[in-house]
Amino acid sequence: MTSIQNRITAFAKLGDFLSQFSSDKIEKKPNIEHNDLFFEGFQHQIKLAQENNSWFTKDNILFAIQSWSKALSTENLNDFIKEVNLTKNSSKKVAIIMAGNIPLVGFHDFLSVLISGHEVIIKQSSSDKHLLPFLAKYLEYVEETFKGKIAFTEEKLSYFDAVIATGSNNTARYFEYYFKNKPNIIRKSRNSVAVITGNEGDEDYIGLANDVFQYFGLGCRSVSKLYVPKNYNFDAFFNGMYTKKEIINNAKYANNYDYNKAVYLMSEFDLLENGFLMIKEDQSYSSPIATIFYEYYDNEVDLKIKLHEDREKIQCIVAKDFLEHEIAFGQTQHPQLTDYADGVNTLEFLSKL
Structure with a gap:
């Protein structure tokens, strides 16, 4: 069982890798682990993601990647986990059903499950299927204990202990029925x-x-x-x-x-x-x-x-000086790791499995 600090280090290295891909420029940097193996490949995945979904423009993909590269610093990751006790939990298999409305929209759930020490099985949206499997492969290279802990499937989900599912209000009703006997977080449209x-x-x-x-x-x-x-x-x-x-x-x-x-x-x-x-x-x-x-x-x-x-x-x-928990103008697309979707603390849910 890998230690939580090892997992944080792995995601921080992924953040360093992603820092090469920004809206300003894509530039290969020195001293990035496994860069010769992954840099050109990720450029290719960005291209495939654009071709697969015409809402995923190069600018939007790079904006999402840049946001994650900033979020995945050692300091941010330590702040992310500090309120939740993740040392005691035994490893469970957590299924994630991801939306596909924006690039890497399911990454926060992916991060949360792995950093909590659990295994993950992911059902991606067909709209956003190219970027995450490649980044998962990078993580397996920088932290070998992730190998065998990350799976992607297009089949019906089976053999899992808990589920995090994101969809429309209609699919949420189906999820609530289908997963009623498992610990779950089910997100609707907001x-x-x-x-x-x-x-x-x-x-x-x-x-x-x-x-x-x-x-x-x-x-x-x-x-x-x-x-x-x-x-x-x-x-x-x-x-x-x-x-x-x-x-x-x-x-x-x-x-x-x-x-x-x-x-x-x-x-x-x-x-x-x-x-x-x-x-x-x-x-x-x-x-x-x-x-x-x-x-x-x-x-x-x-x-x-x-x-x-x-x-x-x-x-x-x-808003501006209107509510206690308002977000400043221009800041909605710059969430912190602790800005949980729907206000549900994913790490806390995962720590209690």
């Missing part, structure tokens, strides 16, 4: 919202554009809904969004924009739009691609109550 109070400056709206458009808005941490004060003027909002105008050059995004705009116009909905983003007044949290929903609020107290009541549907709340 969306993120931004609260505009009128105290925001230009920089906040530019940051909000990142929260809206990163990964084309497909992540659960992507802002899909705005709450704005009565009689709010959207000019400052659209000025901030304009920094991302190049997004319309992506053919798949443009097709979604054109399609959703046509549907809204035929339905005679009131729309505001700027050529690449539509905003529509709507009570739902989940908006289509190229669309942001908004709702007016009368007073802040009522809005805080509503957001608290709907917390099971919300991943992040972006």
